Amino acid sequence: xxxxxxxxxxxxxxxxxxxxxxxxxxxxxxxxxxxxxxxxxxxxxxxxxxxxxxxxxxxxxxxxxxxxxxxxxxxxxxxxxxxxxxxxxxxxxxxxxxxxxxxxxxxxxxxxxxxxxxxxxxxxxxxxxxxxxxxxxxxxxxxxxxxxxxxxxxxxxxxxxxxxxxxxxxxxxxxxxxxxxxxxxxxxxxxxxxxxxxxxxxxxxxxxxxxxxxxxxxxxxxxxxxxxxxxxxxxxxxxxxxxxxxxxxxxxxxxxxxxxxxxxxxxxxxxxxxxxxxxxxxxxxxxxxxxxxxxxxxxxxxxxxxxxxxxxxxxxxxxxxxxxxxxxxxxxxxxxxxxxxxxxxxxxxxxxxxxxxxxxxxxxxxxxxxxxxxxxxxxxxxxxxxxxxxxxxxxxxxxxxxxxxxxxxxxxxxxxxxxxxxxxxxxxxxxxxxxxxxxxxxxxxxx
Amino acid sequence: xxxxxxxxxxxxxxxxxxxxxxxxxxxxxxxxxxxxxxxxxxxxxxxxxxxxxxxxxxxxxxxxxxxxxxxxxxxxxxxxxxxxxxxxxxxxxxxxxxxxxxxxxxxxxxxxxxxxxxxxxxxxxxxxxxxxxxxxxxxxxxxxxxxxxxxxxxxxxxxxxxxxxxxxxxxxxxxxxxxxxxxxxxxxxxxxxxxxxxxxxxxxxxxxxxxxxxxxxxxxxxxxxxxxxxxxxxxxxxxxxxxxxxxxxxxxxxxxxxxxxxxxxxxxxxxxxxxxxxxxxxxxxxxxxxxxxxxxxxxxxxxxxxxxxxxxxxxxxxxxxxxxxxxxxxxxxxxxxxxxxxxxxxxxxxxxxxxxxxxxxxxxxxxxxxxxxxxxxxxxxxxxxxxxxxxxxxxxxxxxxxxxxxxxxxxxxxxxxxxxxxxxxxxxxxxxxxxxxxxxxxxxxxx
Numbered sequence: 001x002x003x004x005x006x007x008x009x010x011x012x013x014x015x016x017x018x019x020x021x022x023x024x025x026x027x028x029x030x031x032x033x034x035x036x037x038x039x040x041x042x043x044x045x046x047x048x049x050x051x052x053x054x055x056x057x058x059x060x061x062x063x064x065x066x067x068x069x070x071x072x073x074x075x076x077x078x079x080x081x082x083x084x085x086x087x088x089x090x091x092x093x094x095x096x097x098x099x100x101x102x103x104x105x106x107x108x109x110x111x112x113x114x115x116x117x118x119x120x121x122x123x124x125x126x127x128x129x130x131x132x133x134x135x136x137x138x139x140x141x142x143x144x145x146x147x148x149x150x151x152x153x154x155x156x157x158x159x160x161x162x163x164x165x166x167x168x169x170x171x172x173x174x175x176x177x178x179x180x181x182x183x184x185x186x187x188x189x190x191x192x193x194x195x196x197x198x199x200x201x202x203x204x205x206x207x208x209x210x211x212x213x214x215x216x217x218x219x220x221x222x223x224x225x226x227x228x229x230x231x232x233x234x235x236x237x238x239x240x241x242x243x244x245x246x247x248x249x250x251x252x253x254x255x256x257x258x259x260x261x262x263x264x265x266x267x268x269x270x271x272x273x274x275x276x277x278x279x280x281x282x283x284x285x286x287x288x289x290x291x292x293x294x295x296x297x298x299x300x301x302x303x304x305x306x307x308x309x310x311x312x313x314x315x316x317x318x319x320x321x322x323x324x325x326x327x328x329x330x331x332x333x334x335x336x337x338x339x340x341x342x343x344x345x346x347x348x349x350x351x352x353x354x355x356x357x358x359x360x361x362x363x364x365x366x367x368x369x370x371x372x373x374x375x376x377x378x379x380x381x382x383x384x385x386x387x388x389x390x391x392x393x394x395x396x397x398x399x400x401x402x403x404x405x406x407x408x409x410x411x412x413x414x415x416x417x418x419x420x421x422x423x424x425x426x427x428x429x430x431x432x433x434x435x436x437x438x439x440x441x442x443x444x445x446x447x
Numbered sequence: 448x449x450x451x452x453x454x455x456x457x458x459x460x461x462x463x464x465x466x467x468x469x470x471x472x473x474x475x476x477x478x479x480x481x482x483x484x485x486x487x488x489x490x491x492x493x494x495x496x497x498x499x500x501x502x503x504x505x506x507x508x509x510x511x512x513x514x515x516x517x518x519x520x521x522x523x524x525x526x527x528x529x530x531x532x533x534x535x536x537x538x539x540x541x542x543x544x545x546x547x548x549x550x551x552x553x554x555x556x557x558x559x560x561x562x563x564x565x566x567x568x569x570x571x572x573x574x575x576x577x578x579x580x581x582x583x584x585x586x587x588x589x590x591x592x593x594x595x596x597x598x599x600x601x602x603x604x605x606x607x608x609x610x611x612x613x614x615x616x617x618x619x620x621x622x623x624x625x626x627x628x629x630x631x632x633x634x635x636x637x638x639x640x641x642x643x644x645x646x647x648x649x650x651x652x653x654x655x656x657x658x659x660x661x662x663x664x665x666x667x668x669x670x671x672x673x674x675x676x677x678x679x680x681x682x683x684x685x686x687x688x689x690x691x692x693x694x695x696x697x698x699x700x701x702x703x704x705x706x707x708x709x710x711x712x713x714x715x716x717x718x719x720x721x722x723x724x725x726x727x728x729x730x731x732x733x734x735x736x737x738x739x740x741x742x743x744x745x746x747x748x749x750x751x752x753x754x755x756x757x758x759x760x761x762x763x764x765x766x767x768x769x770x771x772x773x774x775x776x777x778x779x780x781x782x783x784x785x786x787x788x789x790x791x792x793x794x795x796x797x798x799x800x801x802x803x804x805x806x807x808x809x810x811x812x813x814x815x816x817x818x819x820x821x822x823x824x825x826x827x828x829x830x831x832x833x834x835x836x837x838x839x840x841x842x843x844x845x846x847x848x849x850x851x852x853x854x855x856x857x858x859x860x861x862x863x864x865x866x867x868x869x870x871x872x873x874x875x876x877x878x879x880x881x882x883x884x885x886x887x888x889x890x891x892x893x894x
Contacts, residue, residue: 013672013703014730020744021586029747050539058537060518063759064511071507090505092497092718124571124721124753131752135608139468157751161582162609225460256460271539272758274571283461297467300476304604305578305752306571311719312510313757 023160028153031404034385042392046430048417049398051206051373053267054338055421066319067312073322089315093308095299097122099318103263103277106321110329111238112252113261119281119295121302122309126236126264126276130199131158131305132298133232133260133278137197138164144188146198148176150405152206152234155199165193168407173367175210176200178219185227197230197260202250203238204372207405207416211370214247221250224258230282236264237372239332240339244370257282260294265317267373268328268335273313339373342419345427346375353435362442373420376402379438381445383415390437397433470607475600478851481832489839493877495864496845498653498820500714501785502868513766514759520769536762540755542746544569546765550710550724552773558685559699560708566728566742568749569756573683573711573723577646578605578752579745580679580707580725584644585611591635593645595623597852599653599681602646612640615854620814622657623647625666632674644677644707649697650685651819654852654863658817661694668697671705677729683711684819686779687786691817704729707741712764714820715775715782720760786820789866792874793822800882809889820867823849826885828892830862837884844880 023029039049067089074080074088088098101117108114123129134145134155145159149168159166169184171177176198185195200220202212212220224231233250251261261279269275280294302308324331347368354364363380377399381387384401392398402414417434419427470476486496514536521527521535535545548564555561570576581602585592592606596615606613616631618624623645632642647667649659659667671678680697698708708726716722727741749755771778794815801811810827824846828834831848839845849861864881866874 013705014732014738015741017731017733017739017744019586020583020731021748023751024583024744024747029751032750033747052539055533055537058533060514060533060536063514063536067507067510086502086505086507088719089507089510090502090717090719092499092713124575124757127750127754128571128752136467136471139466154751154754161748161751258460266539270537272535272537274753274755274757274760284464284467285461286464291461292464294462297464297471300471300480301468301608303479303574304470304476304601304608305575306721307574307601308721310571310721310757310760312760312763313721316759 021161022163023157026157026160028404028407029157029160031385032153035388035400035404038385038388038392039398042396042398045392045396045398046422046426046433047398048419048422048430048434049400050421051418052421053271054335056335056338058270063316066316066323069319069322070315073318089311091311093311095303095308096120096295097277097309097314098311099314099321100277102318102321102326105326106324106328107279109327111249113249113279115279115281119279119293121278121280121295121298122314123276123278123302124306124309125266125274126234126262127154127158128302128305129262129276129278130155130232130234131161132301133262133280134158134162134164135301136294136297137230138162140194141165142193143196144193146181146184146188146195147407148198148200148205149407150207150402150411151199151407152201153405155232155234156407166407171205171208171210173210174216175202175205175208175212176216176220178216178223181220182223182227185223185229195227195229197232198224199232199234200250201234201237203235203247204240204369204374206237206372207374207400207402208376209367209369209372209374211247217248217250217253221253221256221258225256229258231259232262233259234262236267239268239329240336240373241371242340242343242369251279268332269317269320273316275309275313275317339420340371341424342422342427343369343371343375345424346417346419346431349428349431350377353431362439364438364442373418375417376414377417377438378414379442380413381441382412384412387441391434395433395437397430397437399434468608469610470604473607475851475854476604476607478832479600482835482847482851485832485835485839486845489843489845492839492843492845493869493873493880494845495866495869495877495881496847497868498865499868500718501782503782503785505717510763513763513770516766516769517762520765536758538758540758542750542755543567543742544724544756544761545758546761546768547724549765549768549773553768553771553775554726556774557776558696560696560726562726562728566726566740568725568727568742568745569761570723570725570749571753571756572713572721573681573709574601574605575749575752576709576723576725577602577679577681578608579748580709580727581605581609581611582748583741583744584677585609587641588612589640590643591640593628593631593635593642594854595628595645595647595652596854597654597849597858598646598854599648600852602679602681603854613854618652618655618657620657621663622649622652622655622659623663623667625663625670628667629670629674632670632676642674642676644679645671646679646681647697648681648684650682650694651687651816651821653684653819654821654847654849655823656814656816656819656821658694664695664697664700668700668703668705672703676705678706679709680706681709683714686715686776687783687820688818689787689790689816698726715779716764716767720763722756722760722764786867787818788871789869789874790816790818790822792871793864793866793878796875796878797824800878809886811885811889820865822864824862824864824885826860826862826889828888829859831859834888838881842880842884844877844884846881
C-alpha cells in the first residue's frame with residue numbers, strides 16, 4: 001500500500017486557509033464538519049443525528065438486476081440493438097441524462113406533475129440540481145435567494161460556493177409562511193436587492209419536520225407570480241406520510257411555471273446511486289427572441305460541473321423505475337409504513353418519558369410532524385456541539401443541534417431528532433437515554 | 448408516456464436569457480453547443496470530432512463482474528461483513544470517496560506518484576475535480592487562472608461558472624512554454640492581478656496533441672516554486688504513447704507540492720462511470736496554525752456540489768482496479784496499441800493524400816503528436832462551423848474547428864482531428880473525404 005507522503009515540504013509551500021475561498025471558513029460548513037466528527041467519534045452511541053434512509057431489503061445483487069432491467073427495457077421496449085445498449089452504458093452521454101423520460105413518466109403517475117421529458121435534467125444527486133439552478137438564476141450581486149429558516153444546509157452551502165446573497169425568512173409552526181415571505185421580498189427590494197428565488201421544502205422539511213397546508217401552497221404561488229419570484233421546491237420526503245394524506249407538490253399546483261421542482265432518489269430508491277433531478281420547464285427568451293427551456297440552459301452549466309450523470313447510476317435507477325411500473329410511490333409502500341412506524345414510536349417514547357405535566361415543569365416541547373424523518377425538541381438549555389459531546393460521551397445518544405440550520409441566529413435551545421435508520425428497540429433505548437440527558441441538563445440549567 | 452407540457456404560459460412568465468448567469472451567453476459555451484448540434488445533424492458522416500474513447504471489448508455484463516470484484520475485495524482483503532458491504536453500496540458515503548486508497552495504490556504503480564490516500568479526492572469525473580480545485584483556490588476578483596492556449600474548454604468553462612479571470616498563454620510546438628508562462632505571471636502581477644494557478648495538460652494535450660519535454664516540466668516546476676504558483680495538471684491521455692516512451696507526470700517530479708494532479712478514468716476505464724479524482728496533498732494552515740490537507744478543504748466544497756461520488760460508480764472502477772492488480776497501465780496494453788495504430792494510420796493517410804510537395808503547394812500542414820487522441824491540421828482557409836457544415840453535408844466528414852479552443856482569437860485556420868473511436872477503414876475513408884474537402888476549399892480560397 002502506497003502511503004508514503006512526499007517528503008520535504010517547505011513552510012512557504014503551505015497554503016494559507018485565509019487565502020482560499022471564503023466558503024471554506026464559513027461557520028456553517030465548519031459546524032457541519034465538527035458535527036460529523038463528533039458523530040464519528042462515538043460510533044457506539046444511538047444516533048438520532050443523520051437523515052440517512054433505511055436500507056430496507058436492499059442487497060448488493062439488486063444492482064445487477066436493476067442494470068439488467070434497464071438494458072432489457074432499452075432492447076425490448078425501445079428496440080435498441082445490443083451495441084446501442086453497450087454504448088449507452090459505456091460512453092459519455094447526453095448532458096441532461098438518459099432516464100429523463102422515465103422520470104417524467106414516474107412524476108406523472110406519482111405526483112400528477114405533467115412535464116415534457118426535455119424539461120427534466122438528471123443530476124448527480126439533488127445537491128447538483130441545487131447548484132445548477134442557483135448558478136443559472138443568480139447573475140448579479142444584488143440577486144438574493146430567500147430561504148425558509150431553519151434551512152437545509154445543502155442549499156445555503158451551495159449559495160455560499162457561488163457567493164450568492166441569502167435572506168432567511170422565519171418559518172411558522174405550519175412551515176414556510178407566505179406572508180412573511182412576501183414581506184421579505186418587499187424588504188429586499190426596498191434595500192436595492194433583487195429577490196430572485198425562494199428555496200422551500202413544502203413537505204416534512206429538513207430540519208423542522210413542518211409542512212405547508214394546501215392553502216399556503218396556493219398563496220405562495222400567487223405571491224411568486226405577483227412578485228416575479230421563482231420557487232425552488234425540494235421534496236425528498238413527500239412520500240413518507242404519517243398522518244393524513246399526501247398533499248399536492250407546489251409543482252403540481254404550478255400553473256405559471258414559477259416552480260423548479262428538485263427531486264432526489266436518495267430516500268425513495270438508494271443514496272449510493274447519487275441520482276437526482278430538476279424539472280425546469282420555464283421558457284427562456286434569448287436576445288433575438290429564440291425560445292429554449294430553462295433545462296437547456298442548465299445543460300450548459302452541467303457540462304461544466306460533471307459533464308453528465310453516471311450512466312451506470314442512471315441505469316440502476318432507470319431499472320428500478322421500470323421494475324416499479326413507473327410508480328415509485330407504490331414501490332415505497334413498505335418504506336412508507338416503516339417510517340410511519342418509526343416516527344410514531346419516536347413520538348410515543350417522547351410522550352412516555354415526558355407526559356404533559358412533566359414537560360411543562362421542565363420546559364420541554366416538541367412538534368408532531370405529519371410525516372418525514374425529523375422532529376424538533378425544544379429544551380431549557382443550550383443544545384450546541386458541546387452539549388452534544390456530553391450527550392454522546394455520558395449518555396450514549398446523538399442528535400443534531402438546530403443552531404446550525406439558522407443563518408440569523410436562533411435555534412440554540414432546540415435539537416433535531418431523526419428516526420429514519422433506527423430499529424424500534426434503538427428508538428426505545430435511545431429516547432430513554434435522551435430523556436435522562438435532557439432531564440439532567442434541565443436540572444443543571446435550572447439549578 | 449407523459450409528454451403534455453403545462454398549458455398556459457404567460458409571456459411575462461418567460462425568463463430573459465440576459466438576466467441569467469453570464470456563462471450561459473459565453474461564446475465558448477455557445478460554440479460548443481452549436482458544434483454538438485452540427486455533429487448530431489450528420490450522424491452518417493465519418494466523425495473525427497469527438498474525443499470519446501474506444502469501447503474496446505466492453506460488455507454490459509462486465510459491470511456486474513466489477514461490482515462483484517469490489518465486494519469480494521472488501522469482504523476478503525479487508526474482512527468486511529456482508530452488512531458493511533451492503534451499507535457501502537447503498538448509503539451516503541465518505542465525501543472524498545471510498546476508493547481513494549485503491550487509486551493511491553494504482554498511482555504509485557503506474558505513475559510513481561506516492562501520496563497518502565487521504566490526499567486523493569474521488570470526484571464525479573475529472574470535470575468536478577477541476578470545479579472543486581478552482582473553487583477552493585480562487586478567492587478574490589484579482590486571482591487569475593493561467594491556461595496554456597489553445598485550451599480544453601472544460602477548464603475555461605468551469606472558471607466561467609465561478610467568474611474566475613483567465614489568462615491564456617500561447618503554447619509552442621512542444622506544448623506549454625515555461626518562459627512564456629513566467630512572462631505572463633509577471634505581466635499579471637504588474638497589472639495588479641494575482642497569478643494563482645496554471646492549468647496544463649503535459650502529455651498529448653486536448654486539443655493540440657502537443658507534449659512537454661521533461662526539461663520543460665522541470666523548468667515549469669521551478670517557476671511555480673519561485674513565483675508561488677500552483678499547477679493544475681490534467682493527464683487523461685498519458686498512457687497512450689505512440690512514439691518514444693512515457694514521460695514522468697509533473698506530479699511525479701513535484702518535490703514542493705506545487706502540483707494538483709487531476710485524473711480521469713474516462714479514457715483508461717470507462718466514461719460511463721463518471722469517476723475522476725484530484726490529488727491535493729498540499730498543506731493548508733489555518734488561523735490558529737492547525738494543519739489540514741487541501742484534500743480536506745476540497746471535501747467541504749464537494750459536500751456542496753455532489754455530496755459524494757456515486758458508490759456504485761466507485762465500486763465499478765474499484766473492482767476494475769482490483770482486477771488489474773492496481774496496474775491500470777498494464778490493463779490498458781491493448782488500448783494503448785489500438786490508439787497507437789489509429790494515430791499512425793491517421794498520419795499515414797494524411798501523408799498519402801498530402802505528400803510534402805503537395806502540402807507545400809496547398810499550404811496544408813499538421814503536427815505529429817507522440818501519442819494521445821488528437822492532432823491539428825493547418826489549412827489555407829477559415830475552418831469554422833460554417834466550413835464544418837459544408838464538410839459534413841457535401842463530403843460526409845466531421846472535425847472540430849480549433850477557434851473554439853482559443854480564448855484570445857486565433858486558430859481560425861486550424862482543425863482538430865481525433866481518431867480515438869474510429870476503425871482503420873473509417874480512418875482511410877474519412878481522410879480521403881477530408882482531403883477532397885481541404886483540396887476544394889484551398890482551391891476556392893486561392894481562386
